[in-house]
Amino acid sequence: MKRGLHVLDPAETSDQEWGDRVAALQKAMAAQGVDVAFVYADVSRSDDLAYLTNLCLYWNEGVLAIPAEGPVTFLTKLSLRVQNWMKASSKVTEFSGGKNFADLVAKYLLGKKNGTIGLVDAALWPADVADEIVAAVPGWQVKRLGSLVREQRLIPSAAETELLRAAGRILDDAAAKATVEGSTAGSRVETVERALRGGGFLDLYPSSLSTSDGVTSFGVTGQYRMNWVYSSRVLGDGASWPAAIKDALTAAIAAAKAGARIGSLAEAAAPALAKLPGGAKAEVRWVNQADLSTSGEFRAQDPAAVLADGEAGAVSVEVAFADGGNAAVAETVRVTEGEPEHLTGAQR
Amino acid sequence: MTIDHAPAPAGAGLSPEDLAELQLRHRKIRDAMAEQGLDVVLAYGPAWRRENIRYFTDVTPAGSAALVVFPAEGDAVAFSTRPSDLAAFTAQGWVGEARRLDPANPAELGVVLKELAPRRIGIAHHELVPLVLMETIRAAAPGAEVGSATKLLDTARLVKSEWELARMRRSAVVCAAGWEAFVDVLEPGLPEYRIVAEVEARLKNLGAEDNFMLIASGRDEVRGMTPPGDRLLEAGDMVRTELTPKMDGYWLQICRSAVVGKADDGQRKSFDLFNEAVEAGISVVRPGITAHEVAVAENDVFRKYGYGEYCSSNYTRVRGHGHGLHLDETPIIEGNHTVLPENSVFIIHPNTYTPLAGYHVLGDPVRVTADGCEVLITTERKLFETGDVA
Numbered sequence: 001m002k003r004g005l006h007v008l009d010p011a012e013t014s015d016q017e018w019g020d021r022v023a024a025l026q027k028a029m030a031a032q033g034v035d036v037a038f039v040y041a042d043v044s045r046s047d048d049l050a051y052l053t054n055l056c057l058y059w060n061e062g063v064l065a066i067p068a069e070g071p072v073t074f075l076t077k078l079s080l081r082v083q084n085w086m087k088a089s090s091k092v093t094e095f096s097g098g099k100n101f102a103d104l105v106a107k108y109l110l111g112k113k114n115g116t117i118g119l120v121d122a123a124l125w126p127a128d129v130a131d132e133i134v135a136a137v138p139g140w141q142v143k144r145l146g147s148l149v150r151e152q153r154l155i156p157s158a159a160e161t162e163l164l165r166a167a168g169r170i171l172d173d174a175a176a177k178a179t180v181e182g183s184t185a186g187s188r189v190e191t192v193e194r195a196l197r198g199g200g201f202l203d204l205y206p207s208s209l210s211t212s213d214g215v216t217s218f219g220v221t222g223q224y225r226m227n228w229v230y231s232s233r234v235l236g237d238g239a240s241w242p243a244a245i246k247d248a249l250t251a252a253i254a255a256a257k258a259g260a261r262i263g264s265l266a267e268a269a270a271p272a273l274a275k276l277p278g279g280a281k282a283e284v285r286w287v288n289q290a291d292l293s294t295s296g297e298f299r300a301q302d303p304a305a306v307l308a309d310g311e312a313g314a315v316s317v318e319v320a321f322a323d324g325g326n327a328a329v330a331e332t333v334r335v336t337e338g339e340p341e342h343l344t345g346a347q348r
Numbered sequence: 349m350t351i352d353h354a355p356a357p358a359g360a361g362l363s364p365e366d367l368a369e370l371q372l373r374h375r376k377i378r379d380a381m382a383e384q385g386l387d388v389v390l391a392y393g394p395a396w397r398r399e400n401i402r403y404f405t406d407v408t409p410a411g412s413a414a415l416v417v418f419p420a421e422g423d424a425v426a427f428s429t430r431p432s433d434l435a436a437f438t439a440q441g442w443v444g445e446a447r448r449l450d451p452a453n454p455a456e457l458g459v460v461l462k463e464l465a466p467r468r469i470g471i472a473h474h475e476l477v478p479l480v481l482m483e484t485i486r487a488a489a490p491g492a493e494v495g496s497a498t499k500l501l502d503t504a505r506l507v508k509s510e511w512e513l514a515r516m517r518r519s520a521v522v523c524a525a526g527w528e529a530f531v532d533v534l535e536p537g538l539p540e541y542r543i544v545a546e547v548e549a550r551l552k553n554l555g556a557e558d559n560f561m562l563i564a565s566g567r568d569e570v571r572g573m574t575p576p577g578d579r580l581l582e583a584g585d586m587v588r589t590e591l592t593p594k595m596d597g598y599w600l601q602i603c604r605s606a607v608v609g610k611a612d613d614g615q616r617k618s619f620d621l622f623n624e625a626v627e628a629g630i631s632v633v634r635p636g637i638t639a640h641e642v643a644v645a646e647n648d649v650f651r652k653y654g655y656g657e658y659c660s661s662n663y664t665r666v667r668g669h670g671h672g673l674h675l676d677e678t679p680i681i682e683g684n685h686t687v688l689p690e691n692s693v694f695i696i697h698p699n700t701y702t703p704l705a706g707y708h709v710l711g712d713p714v715r716v717t718a719d720g721c722e723v724l725i726t727t728e729r730k731l732f733e734t735g736d737v738a
Contacts, residue, residue: 003559003561042476125479130479197541
């Protein structure tokens with residue numbers, strides 16, 4: 001949960017960059033004939049909102065209204081005293097509060113000439129909210145849009161890349177400390193909570209997996225400012241199969257080069273994964289850091305998709321054993337034309 | 349990737365206590381389903397609202413979204429977007445079968461619903477189900493009436509069993525430890541976010557699965573609470589927190605404020621006001637009381653001293669809320685006439701701003717007993733000052 005440091009630092013992200021992000025979305029809206037776009041966010045899925053505004057949605061839901069021109073407005077069910085904090089810690093200057101989004105959207109559009117509204121990432125909007133908005137704005141055409149904001153986030157800017165490097169260093173140190181020999185389940189989580197939230201992380205998801213032969217995988221997905229990194233490590237070397245999945249991860253990371261197909265990561269890992277016990281099912285995944293808040297679970301992986309220069313994401317090898325045990329290894333890298341830049345993992 | 353697990357009957361291998369709890373829940377839900385003529389209850393849980401998934405499975409999934417399909421007859425089927433959750437569901441044994449939920453292609457959900465061929469479906473958290481899943485549900489059950497079952501599940505969860513109360517008492521112990529960690533770390537020059545880091549570390553070491561925590565530091569300029577920032581503590585600051593660890597699925601909250609150094613007169617007067625309001629709220633609790641009546645008791649204290657406007661919508665109106673598998677269940681607020689039955693659990697917290705010392709936070713969780721209430725935490729209710737030990 002978002003219980004860590006939330007800051008708005010112009011030295012990290014310039015006013016120019018904040019303005020450019022909204023302007024790029026407005027350009028994409030124009031290309032699709034959209035007069036006003038709406039971005040929905042809730043506590044567990046608010047990165048598009050944060051990317052455009054630096055808003056931290058730590059409770060409840062919200063909708064960001066983006067007109068074809070001019071400033072954005074945040075539509076919220078949260079009270080004025082929370083709006084004041086949001087105003088002070090974000091780039092948003094316009095807020096509108098009320099009991100439901102249908103009324104808030106209708107009020108926002110009041111006085112505007114009828115046109116087309118677009119729901120960004122429409123498939124993931126709560127159906128009730130989408131239906132209510134459509135009913136509340138007769139005369140407006142409603143268009144289901146794809147992941148317009150996420151697409152902007154797929155290749156981080158220079159400023160975001162620096163933040164990812166900082167995040168990777170902090171996470172890498174924390175993961176190394178947490179997985180020392182003799183650590184316990186409680187001490188591992190205690191260590192990463194203290195180190196990561198104490199190091200400035202906003203959000204944090206530790207995870208443990210285990211197998212019937214007693215092997216534990218410990219992973220941490222964390223958000224630093226608005227960017228995500230992920231590392232998962234197998235503890236100990238007592239069994240033969242951990243070496244196989246570590247080798248598979250190394251091979252998959254080496255294949256993560258600009259221009260490579262995502263499917264080529266799995267192909268590179270396949271020889272090592274052939275050494276897994278019978279019945280084990282392995283999945284090699286690439287999750288762009290823009291999708292790490294949901295572990296990429298809302299995006300079907302396309303093996304034919306091509307990695308771009310500068311793209312950052314987690315390479316993972318996840319194994320499900322026939323008896324119900326699970327294991328995972330993962331590190332976050334930045335794709336280049338040559339060897340990928342390790343943001344976690346190789347920094348040890 | 350799909351993991352195939354041979355379906356096993358729900359409840360196989362459970363301890364007698366767990367099995368009794370499972371059967372109690374199934375009976376409660378099925379009685380309500382029969383009353384409402386529902387063939388299927390479908391519980392949906394995005395990552396921030398998993399309480400109903402936990403209610404049916406005794407598992408909090410790690411996946412970004414999860415579902416439980418609970419038919420009027422037969423076993424429940426659990427779904428998650430994360431493969432490793434599937435083994436966790438079946439290992440816990442509260443559901444017989446677990447399947448992958450792929451939001452890009454939720455075909456497996458469609459298969460299960462088609463087999464059930466329901467005429468009436470109630471969806472818990474209907475209001476949060478994404479378009480992509482709602483369209484799958486409607487396509488798999490054409491002609492079925494689809495409505496909300498959010499209230500049905502909320503009502504079922506309101507009264508806690510002894511099995512649940514035992515878990516909530518463990519949360520209460522961890523609440524106290526979290527508050528001790530909070531007070532222990534306070535000193536001038538410490539950034540707010542480092543306080544949270546220390547508290548989270550202590551709670552997680554004790555086994556807390558999660559923690560909802562808000563904080564604010566400063567003096568009478570503080571109007572509300574938020575996630576932590578990089579503000580550095582100063583001598584004389586009041587540092588406030590709502591601290592809500594989750595143990596074994598159950599959330600419980602403690603609300604306290606502490607002063608860095610010694611409290612001034614305004615801070616002491618503020619504490620006295622809020623403490624009297626908490627006492628007033630506690631004093632009226634008994635089976636059959638409504639949330640409205642508890643809120644009125646608290647607000648009357650503010651009104652008596654001329655601070656009534658700070659309980660209005662310009663400030664903070666909520667005077668507490670229910671607890672359980674969700675941290676923020678029935679709101680304790682004037683106008684909410686929900687009856688609070690025996691063995692419901694909620695926190696009484698008249699948290700709001702006043703000019704006395706800024707936003708003040710104070711509250712205790714209570715269980716409604718046959719003749720009053722039981723305060724579930726042992727932490728002393730006082731205005732803590734640096735150096736105090738809880």
